Amino acid sequence: MDRRQAITKIIGMTGASAGALMLSHPALAVTNADGQWQLSLGESLAYAKIDPMVAARNAYEAGNGCMYQVFHGIVSTLAQSDSPDADKFAQIPTAMAQYGYGGILGEGTICGNINAAGMLLNFLSINGEPAKTLLMPIGRFYEETVLPFRDTAFLDGIGANTEELIAKVGDPTIANSPLCHASVTNWAKANGKTAKDKGERCSELSASLAYQIALMLNQAMDGEDVVAMYPFSDTVSECKACHTPADDFGHSVASNMECDTCHGGH
Secondary structure (H helix, E strand, O other): OOHHHHHHHHHHHHHHHHHHHHHHOHHHOOEOOOOOEOOOOOOOEEOOOOOHHHHHHHHHHHOOOHHHHHHHHHHHHHOOOOOOOHHHHOOOOHHHHHHHOOOOOOOOOEOHHHHHHHHHHOOEEEOOEEOHHHHHHHHHHHHHOEEOOOOHHHHHHHOOOOHHHHHHHOOOEEOOOOEHHHHHHHHHHHHOOOHHHOHHHHHHHHHHHHHHHHHHHHHHHOOOOHHHHOOOOHHHHHHHOOOOOOOOOOOOOOOOOOOOOOOOOO
């Protein structure tokens, strides 16, 4: 081997070693111009089991709207977890989720709790597999469950077990929709309140969802079929028997949300 061949060989070996190191060492993942890691399209961060109550309290104390509460509550908890990507979770700018308050900048559309779940699951992996399929059961839980949680253990856990705060929330209700305005309207009507009174109720609702999302993620990591735990309601199942994106029957739809919130059957 002459000198030129030897140099070529060394460069090739060094380049291969460096490439392998970058793939295996989290500190050398995609970085910006300042050498700081930044999440890239298609990148996944590994989930590690967290305490749902810690996530709930972090969400409750975060304030600043439902989407930020849930996203920051879970991401900040993961930053303190045993995940091999804990340092990356700590670098995620959770403030970007604040836009989702009040159904996206106060427009009353998709609830920030679900919006936050989608943002999180989009880059989360569980046991090496994408976590995106969990958005469906999270949506079902949000639509069909009496919320926010009212048990004493939960209220104590997030620091909201006072007579004043309990009175502000009143009776929990069922949203029957993933939409912010439907959720808030149902609660306001049931409690003789108006939308401007929703602050504490929505804050505790986000804490409840942060708790539930963490619980579902833990169950999925344990190998449980979380999707099967939250099936479609009879109404949605009946509608989807005909109305699907792949079917040209009548008005095909691409949705898994509750149908009869806005219109009846036919």
